[in-house]
Amino acid sequence: MTSTVEVSPAARRSAELEDEITADPSRFRILTGDRPTGPLHLGHYFGTLHNRVRLQRRGVELGLVIADYQVLTDRDVADDLETHVLGLVADYLAAGIDPDEAMIFTHSAVTALNQLMLPFLSLVTVPELQRNPTVKEEIGHSRQAGVSGLMFTYPAHQAADILFCKANLVPVGADQLPHLEVTRLIARRFNDRHGPVFGEPEALLSSAPLLLGTDGTKMSKSRGNAITLGTTAEETARLIRGAKTDAHRHITYEPGTRPEVASLVLLAALCEDRDPGEVAAEVGSGGAAALKARVTEAVNGAFAPLRARRAELAADPGYLRSVLRAGNARATELAEATLAQVREVMGTRY
Template identity: 75%
Template sequence: MTTDLPVSPAVRRSAELEAQLAGDPGRFRVLTGDRPTGALHLGHYFGTLHNRVRLQDLGVDVFVLIADYQVLTDRDVAERLTEHVEGLLLDYLAIGIDPARATVFNHSAVPALNQLLLPFLSLVSVAELGRNPTVKDEIAHSRQSAVSGLMYTYPVHQAADILFCKGNLVPVGQDQLPHLEITRTVARRFNERYGNVFPEPDALLSAAPLLLGTDATKMSKSRGNSIALGADADETARLIKGATTDAERHITYEPERRPGVSSLVLLAALCLDRDPHAVAEEIGNGGAAGLKRTVTEAVNAAMAPIRARRAEYAQDMGYVRGVLRAGNERANAVAEATLMEVREAMGMFR
């Protein structure tokens, strides 16, 4: 006898949204993005970046935010900011983000977006911000002895990011649902208080599998355990060669029992577009050496065209910076129109 596992409302709603995307992608506007704190890596690619290109290619209006102001939520200064912003731009272009179909912009260049933070903060209580589990987790893992007030306002700033363009769909992982719920709360309370201005955005849950870092812990830019999209073939081979495995020679795909080995198998499978169990079975008794050889060849083959495009774009940084300028111009026009609508709804319009 088998019993079906219960499906959460968020998962069920996400499945409904996927069906709607296939039928009418033009009715959706997506807001997504990254903090410019370091190089994007393979975890980002298979976790979020690949999906952005998919949505763009479906015909969804995609806004990609480079969240430079939010770098300051958990650190004292934004170090090497220009370098990191330009690195993100190169990665976005290399993976297939098309400036003709997507809007790439950065926080600090869109004043009207950030001005929405003020009325939005009036719609949530300090207690609600303090209870946000994502904020609590970020504070617990902060590198600072005391966090700034910006950390507490982070979910509301994120609401401004999404609502300034009236985004109605946000690709997220399960851990980011509390942030999106704050956005939905802000939109709902604003509409109740001042009139219908904002959509209540839906979560499009990611089905992307979790890739671990080369040390078999969470892949992270700050932990030095990731393989950057901009890494060359030799650097990739070196990092994979040093990855954590285990003492068992026969390779299997068992994520719970063999996390390091299984994450490497999964990485190869994603690059090869194959089932991880089949990849593991093919490696068989090849041991760690055979596994790492397979992974290295798969990653380098899959990333070769992305690396080639990245290198080509890097030869014309004037064009790359122009992409951001054009994106900022569009984002500014959208944000200013939204802010004017907000002021009018609040009785502040002059």
């Protein structure tokens, strides 16, 4: 008897979108981005950055929002915002994003984008905002006495990020589909109430590999358990030597039962473009020490060019600011054109 693996409608549509991108990449505009709360790490690279570079090189138009307004919900990092913003630009370019083709911009610089959030908020209810997974997670992990109104309105702000430039494709993990659904809902309700302005962006599902932090928990900038893109070779070796493994000497690739070991094996495999099972078999009875040596060599070898490029970029903040100015100008032009359409159909052009 043969078994079949059930494929979700979202996964099926995502596969179709990949074929459509291959056929005509010029049809698509992607919007994605990051909150500037610190430098990006290897989890970000293999989870999102690598895919963004891939899509851009295939000819898809790419927009990257650096969500600096959303950082205002994290009081402890907002004071060093400029450093984090310029660091993100350096990370993007070092990873291979072409600044002449990509639109890299910040929330705070695009007034018309943020103005779209006001009519969008009229299209969603308080319970719908409360049910958003990101809002629920932030409420659960908030280090403040209360959650700010800015964080509460995050889903509408995200909709403005995507819809202001008429993006029709958003790369997400399966767990992020509810986030995009709010954007689609807002676009649909706006069109029904005021007139056709917005398309409903679709999800391009990414199968991001799960890389754990050096302490065996989720890799995170805030937990201090990540290897950032700018980490030196020496610091990388130190961090990997201290990474959590388990008591079994023989190395195998079993993510379900040996997550810490499997994460290290996977990291080496990703850096070497190899199958993780093969990497584990080659390390075999060498144990954790041999595995960590293999991972260190793989990471430092794969990321040496990126690190060198990033160091050059970080040493020239004037150039990084010029990339942002150009991206902000392009984003402002698009946002103002969209806002003019919105005012027209809403009857608010006085």
